[in-house]
């Protein structure tokens with residue numbers, strides 16, 4: 001390549017680089033990444049000493065680098081191997097005024113037979129009812145650190161939030177975010193596609209922005225578990241999630257730009 005064509009490419013790259021923004025205000029998009037578990041709560045067990053909490057944190061750091069490079073303002077709910085309650089994670093996200101929230105987990109199966117044959121990637125968004133028994137089992141496991149068990153929740157705040165969900169824009173945006181991320185995860189990693197799922201996750205329920213939970217793979221599977229511990233595989237996962245987030249934000253900006261502008265004082269009391 002000649003130096004003039006290199007300069008032209010560089011110029012084009014500069015012109016095409018648009019910082020990732022949240023929409024109308026054109027401020028950088030605020031993204032909260034939530035690496036599951038931490039400290040004494042190790043999450044699921046993988047091959048050897050590999051633990052879900054480590055895999056989630058490593059992918060979160062990789063994802064942060066990519067989103068920051070695209071101009072995003074990124075926060076992690078934990079920076080290191082520390083115990084952070086689900087309630088604190090939710091509060092932190094809302095205090096940051098997040099535009100979107102991504103929780104990162106790895107899945108596991110309870111019996112040796114199921115561990116040997118179950119692998120693949122799933123992307124969840126919050127719903128009052130689970131998309132199936134398997135989805136409910138995942139939510140129950142990830143909710144085990146929640147302040148109350150599912151059975152004890154009854155008419156709690158979570159139940160009220162869940163009842164109200166269907167009417168909220170954040171709910172449909174969460175679904176849109178899940179569908180932006182999931183196919184990219186499958187095509188980048190070539191992992192088994194276990195689909196976009198819905199389930200009542202505690203950590204997603206109190207977050208006041210579009211929110212998804214990605215189960216990046218089955219750490220309990222002998223081969224997929226090993227892959228999840230590898231840097232090159234984690235890079236693919238982070239790249240796919242990052243691309244999904246950027247596509248979601250671009251789509252949101254386009255939608256918001258098409259909306260009629262609110263004129264101050266034009267609303268009737």
Ligand SMILES: [Zn+2]
Pocket residue numbers: 036037043044052104105106142
């Ligand atoms: Zn988990």
